[in-house]
Amino acid sequence: MTLIEHLEELRSRLIISMGSVAVGAVGGWFLYDPVIRLLREPYCDVVNSMPVSQRPPAGCDFIFLGAIDAFVIKLKVVAFIGLFIALPIVLYQLWAFIVPGLTSRERKLAIPFVASSVILFALGAVIAYVTLPRGLEFLLGFGGQHIQAVLGAKEFIGFIMIMILAFGVSFEFPLLLIFLSGIGLVSSRQMRSWRRYVVVIIAIVAAVITPSQDPYTMLAMMGPMVMLYEGAILVTRLMKK
16 A cells, blocks of 8 residues: 555544444443442541531532533533443544555454454443542642642543543553564564553553552552463463564
8 A cells, every 4th residue: 555545544443433433422421420429428428427527518510600500511521421432433443444454364353353442441431430438538638738639620520531541541451562572573472571560651651640649549450460471471372483
């Protein structure tokens, strides 16, 4: 394929991906209220565990100050849900764009690649959600007993979305390593020799990429990523790479 043909294919893949996200967002519009309740639960757990004198005046309800904030919040959440629903299609389009440069044997890995990507992203999202109450408790506790938290809906929802995306994308790390091993750029022996350096890099990335930057969230990302790195080494050895 020429450069122009590659760009045309990339455009068609992007159009399909954005279209699938838009269709998913239609379903996300009807899932908005349940998702907001789900995102609100970790904050409610933290608020209910606080002494009565330190609880926010609005309880665990969020506030918004701008006239269009509620509209913007709903659009963001709906788009986020649409991306999550359309994730298998988006990942398949990514794989389909790479396929022309792969062998026939490697092309057969499309379904395992997409399935593994979705599972790992979902696993990262679940760990981010489970870790959120401890991270919030750590962060909100810095204010002391004379400073009360009143969280804006836009800021809090944005915080959760970034955190889920950070965990989800980070958990795709072993698939990247397996792919690089499959095309011969790295080997399991090299990955084993890099182990101690990779652990340090993972710790730094976990400290930087997590939006809360508290120790609980950092460890919740770092621990599974180290385990996934070891899993990638095992898979590459089984592939005899």
